[in-house]
Amino acid sequence: MDKRQPSKSDIVQSVDVCIDVLLNVAKNPDIRLTEVAQNLGETKPRILRMLRTLERRGLVRKSDTGTYRLGTTAIILGTAASTQVDLVRIANPILEEVGQKANETTQLRIIDNGESLCIAKFEPMRDLRVQAMIGRRRPLTAGSYKVLLAYLHPQVQLQMIPETLPRLTKRTITDRGKLVAELDKIRRQGFCVSYGEVSEQLVSVSVPVLAFDGSVIAAVNVGAPAFRTQKSDVDRFIVLLKEASSKISARLGW
Amino acid sequence: MDKRQPSKSDIVQSVDVCIDVLLNVAKNPDIRLTEVAQNLGETKPRILRMLRTLERRGLVRKSDTGTYRLGTTAIILGTAASTQVDLVRIANPILEEVGQKANETTQLRIIDNGESLCIAKFEPMRDLRVQAMIGRRRPLTAGSYKVLLAYLHPQVQLQMIPETLPRLTKRTITDRGKLVAELDKIRRQGFCVSYGEVSEQLVSVSVPVLAFDGSVIAAVNVGAPAFRTQKSDVDRFIVLLKEASSKISARLGW
DNA sequence: AAGCGCGTTACGATAGGCGTAACTTGAAAC
DNA sequence: GTTTCAAGTTACGCCTATCGTAACGCGCTT
Numbered sequence: 001m002d003k004r005q006p007s008k009s010d011i012v013q014s015v016d017v018c019i020d021v022l023l024n025v026a027k028n029p030d031i032r033l034t035e036v037a038q039n040l041g042e043t044k045p046r047i048l049r050m051l052r053t054l055e056r057r058g059l060v061r062k063s064d065t066g067t068y069r070l071g072t073t074a075i076i077l078g079t080a081a082s083t084q085v086d087l088v089r090i091a092n093p094i095l096e097e098v099g100q101k102a103n104e105t106t107q108l109r110i111i112d113n114g115e116s117l118c119i120a121k122f123e124p125m126r127d128l129r130v131q132a133m134i135g136r137r138r139p140l141t142a143g144s145y146k147v148l149l150a151y152l153h154p155q156v157q158l159q160m161i162p163e164t165l166p167r168l169t170k171r172t173i174t175d176r177g178k179l180v181a182e183l184d185k186i187r188r189q190g191f192c193v194s195y196g197e198v199s200e201q202l203v204s205v206s207v208p209v210l211a212f213d214g215s216v217i218a219a220v221n222v223g224a225p226a227f228r229t230q231k232s233d234v235d236r237f238i239v240l241l242k243e244a245s246s247k248i249s250a251r252l253g254w
Numbered sequence: 255m256d257k258r259q260p261s262k263s264d265i266v267q268s269v270d271v272c273i274d275v276l277l278n279v280a281k282n283p284d285i286r287l288t289e290v291a292q293n294l295g296e297t298k299p300r301i302l303r304m305l306r307t308l309e310r311r312g313l314v315r316k317s318d319t320g321t322y323r324l325g326t327t328a329i330i331l332g333t334a335a336s337t338q339v340d341l342v343r344i345a346n347p348i349l350e351e352v353g354q355k356a357n358e359t360t361q362l363r364i365i366d367n368g369e370s371l372c373i374a375k376f377e378p379m380r381d382l383r384v385q386a387m388i389g390r391r392r393p394l395t396a397g398s399y400k401v402l403l404a405y406l407h408p409q410v411q412l413q414m415i416p417e418t419l420p421r422l423t424k425r426t427i428t429d430r431g432k433l434v435a436e437l438d439k440i441r442r443q444g445f446c447v448s449y450g451e452v453s454e455q456l457v458s459v460s461v462p463v464l465a466f467d468g469s470v471i472a473a474v475n476v477g478a479p480a481f482r483t484q485k486s487d488v489d490r491f492i493v494l495l496k497e498a499s500s501k502i503s504a505r506l507g508w
Numbered sequence: 509a510a511g512c513g514c515g516t517t518a519c520g521a522t523a524g525g526c527g528t529a530a531c532t533t534g535a536a537a538c
Numbered sequence: 539g540t541t542t543c544a545a546g547t548t549a550c551g552c553c554t555a556t557c558g559t560a561a562c563g564c565g566c567t568t
Contacts, residue, residue: 010517011307013555014525018269019311023327026334034545043527048547053265057273058366061339066546070335072366072373073277075342076389078332080280081324085315088329112312112326119326135330264548267524268556288514297558302516320515 017042018050022070025060026135030067087218088120090251095122095220098240102233104224105130109145109206111216112137114160116145119218130202130223141165141179142172143198144206144221150186151208151216157183171196191238196226203229207241209248217252220244271296272304276324279314280389284321341472342374344505349376349474352494356487358478359384363399363460365470366391368414370399373472384456384477395419395433396426397452398460398475404440405462405470411437425450445492450480457483461495466508474498 020040025031028039037047051068054060058073082088091108099106099122108120116139121132140149141161149157157180165174173179186192194204206221222237271294278290291301305322308314312327336342345362353360353376362374370393375386394403395415403411411434419428427433440446448458460475476491 010303011310012268012272012303014266014268015272015304015307016311018266018272019308019313019327022331026331026338029334029338032545033547044546045528045548046526049264049266049525050269053269054273056265057270059273069338070331072335072339072342072364072371073273074331074335075339075373076332077276077280077324077328078330078335079388080283081326081328081332084280084283084323085326085329088326110326117326119329134333286514287516298515299517299559300557303556 014050017046018054021047021050022054022059022074025068026070026074029069030063032067036068082120085119086252087248091120091218091220091248092122094244094247095120098122098220098222098244099124101240102222102224102237104222104237105132107132107221107223108218109138109148109221110218111140111148111160114140116140116148116219128225130225132223138198139166139168142168142194144192144194144204145219146179146183146194147186147192147206147208147219148216150183150192151210151214168198169196169200173197191241193234193238201226203234205234205237205241207238207245209245211249211252217249220248268304271300272308275301275304276308276313276328279322280324280328283323284317286321290322336374339373340506341502345374345472345474345502346376348498348501349374352376352474352476352498353378355494356476356478356491358476358491359386361386361475361477362472363392363402363475364472365394365402365414368394370394370402370473382479384479386477392452393420393422396422396448398446398448398458399473400433400437400448401440401446401460401462401473402470404437404446405464405468422452423450423454427451445495447488447492455480457488459488459491459495461492461499463499463502465503465506471503471506474502 017040021036024036024039028035033044033048033051037044040047051060051062055062055071058071060068061071062068088108095106095108103124103126105124106122107118109116109118115137118132118134118136121134123129123132138145140146142165149160152160161176161179165172165176165179167174173182191205191207196202198204202223203226204221204223206219208216209218209220211217220241222241224233274294275290278293279285282289287298287302287305291298294301305314309316309325312325314322315325316322342362349360349362357378357380359378360376361372363370363372369391372386372388372390375388377383377386392399394400396419403414406414415430415433419426419430419433421428427436445459445461450456452458456477457480458475458477460473462470463472463474465471474495476495478487
């Protein structure tokens, strides 16, 4: 009998698994029982019981073909959450304002579990635009989301940088030394611009949202197609984002 | 040893309770452990374990003062859900369109657990407007949400009408007989207008969204302050909502 | 300093929930 | 048409995850 994780006990395993189920359905709409069970390495009866419970409460919905999707209760939870998470509630209108002015997609990203996580976004009404998605994760080491790393304590920073850096495009930095140097530069200049590090043909500009003590709360970001983005646009984005960042900081109480 | 519910077993109780906890936090931001436990009639250790589990997964967040709110994972779930629930995904842009044209608040409501439940909404940019909220429940028997009742089978209908009808304003219908007659009228004319039945000074217009077989899926609704709503406006709303309703029906595949 | 109520921990008892195995159903294979 | 396979489901006895009791620490109020 292995001792599981010695770190923190006192969690309810069945609840933990049910969260896995929920997230699995969220990621894979119209997933089937068997598939969920496989993904999680659990038995079918167990997952069936979980799904049934979740279904009874409207968190998931079973289609007549036997596939599962999230349900209306999940929508309700989510809407409630966006009004309860201060950062998101405050950032949303500001993201929209920046997005309107820049006429490009904006995002709010935080560090979560060693990755950057999009928790709010705005997309302008425009045929061609960068697609953002709440819940999408990206490595911390590529693109302008590096700002999230730049303000961490050097030791924590190194701890978050994996041995081998994932290469997304040919411009992605894959040398740890170079990355650390880049982070240093970012910290000095207060923003980060990335040209095609995450996706080819995409420019991404990020500015950190800092707490009173200088620790990073989040990053605000503008993403745009490279072909229509001049140096002057980038400069404008930086100014907009810096304003937005301090507005958010202020509204959070600093 | 009482046999619990003989109806449907095979649900995981701890998961069921954890959903209660989640919904409780959703309804009462900054709630404390003790309060949740009281609300649910559970012991504190049990709820503590649940909250801890939920916290580890980012579904709730514990503030430094010890109060709980929903967390970022809930936002992610919710956003995913809105793209997965067909009805909501399809209705959203249509609700916006109607809302823009009417320049008033619009809602999409379904029957859930004997009540009407708001699952999508649009509010126009306007200083004074009706406030709508996703997740808010209203009785089926008052206001224009009666349309949701009007198309049910008479027996199911009667089953859903409680003995005593809740009185929200002096205009609320509280007589069962009168209500049934009203429902009949609604079914014949295909829409329902309510003047101050739910809130004084509010006009509400609803049109059913019907499936191919004539069963009710949902209701689309415009809500407006009475003082600025003429008969002609109401007529306009009805036309807009009827268009919207058939557009939604069509897009759902009928 | 005593009292209260909150969050938390410890632990032993128990029934909740687990997995195995078997059954049903429906669709694909041949 | 029969066989085969896999998915979904049910049944049930065992076991451990999870529960509640009781006790503790802590901060605030009286």
